[in-house]
Amino acid sequence: MSIQTHANGAATETSPLLDVRRLTVHLNVRGREVKAADGVDLHVSAGECVGLVGESGSGKTMVARSVVGLLPTVKLKRYDGDILLDGTNILGLRTKELRRARRGRVSMIFQEPTSYLNPTMRVGRQIAEALPKGAMRGNPTETIQGLLAQAGLPRGQGIERRYPHQLSGGMKQRAMIALALASDPKLLIADEPTTALDVTVQAQVLQTLRHLHEERGMAILLITHDFGVIAEMCERVYVMYAGEIVESADAVTLFEHPRHPYTRLLLDSLPGRRREREGQALKGSIPDLSMLGKGCRFMSRCPFARDACREDQPMRVRPNGQAVRCVLEDPDQSPSLNGLSVAEPGRHS
16 A cells, blocks of 8 residues: 655545645736646545635635536636546536546535525436436435435435425535435535535534545545635645645644744634734635646735745645645744744634
8 A cells, every 4th residue: 555645745545536636727807817726736536525714715615626627618728737636637628527436425516505506307217317328227215315415405305306496505505415415425515515504504414424424435626715614624634725726734733833924813713722823813805717827826915925935836745744835934934933923823712
C-alpha cells in the first residue's frame, strides 16, 4: 500500500476516490478572462467527509461543477489539470464517456433544487430515470420509496406521485438527495445544500447527510460558506479564496490553529468566538476574478499584509500536514509573525 503525498501536503495510504490536481478553469465573460478556479488541488478518500469552505464568489461551485462535468455555457478560456475519479481522469471526456465514468461513482445535489427538478415530471419518475437498469426489474416503486425514505421522506404519503411544486423547500431538497442516491454513488457532492432552508429544516437535512455518510460509507464533498456546518460534518477542510485553495487541514487543527489570515478572520467572526484582535473583523469583499494581479489575492483585505505579499505565494506545508498559502509561513518571515500583537493563531479562551 503506497503513501501518496499531494500538493496541499496531505498524505493518504491509498489512491483517493477523488483527486483534483492543478484544476484551472478560466472563463471568457464579455471579453474578460475570469479566473474562477486557479490551480486547485484537493482530494477525497473513500468514506470521507471533506469540506470546501469560503465566501460566495470564491470558486467553490466551479470546482464542484468541474468534477461532475457541468460547466457553465460561457466560452472557456482555459480548462486544464486533472480530475481523477476512482482512478479515471474525467477532465475533457466527451459527454457519453463522462456519463459512463460518473455513473455509480459521483452524484451532486444543488443549493436550489427547484432549478434541477423537472417541474413537468412526477418525483418518482425522475428518480426512476436515474436508477441503474437492473433496479427496474423488481419492484421499482418499492425501490423509489426506499430511496425517498433514505433521504428522510416518509413512506405511505405518495410523495413519489407528486410534482416538485407540490413539495416544500425541505422536501424538494430531500427529493434531490434521493435522486442523487439512485445511482448508488461512492461520492456525493453537496453544494450549499441547506442555504435556502430554515434553521430547523437545515438541521434535518444535515442529519440526513450524516446518516448517509455513516450508514452507506458514502464519501461527501460538502461545499459551504458556513463554518458551523463544517464543524458538524467534516473530517478535513479546504479553505478557498478568489479561485485558490489558501489553507487545508484536518477539521480539529483548522478550528484550533488556523494559520491563514483569511481563515482566522472568518473563524473570529463566528458567534461565540471571542476576538483577540478587536477591530480586525473581516472587511471588504472578494476581488473581481477578472482583475487579479500578481501576489497574494487576500492582500487588500489582510491586516498583516507586507511587501513580500506582492509576490505569488505557494502553499507551504507544516510538519503536521496543514498547508497554508501565506508568506507568514515562510521561515524567513517567522519573526514578523511572532511580532504580531495577537496570541498564537487560533488560541481562544
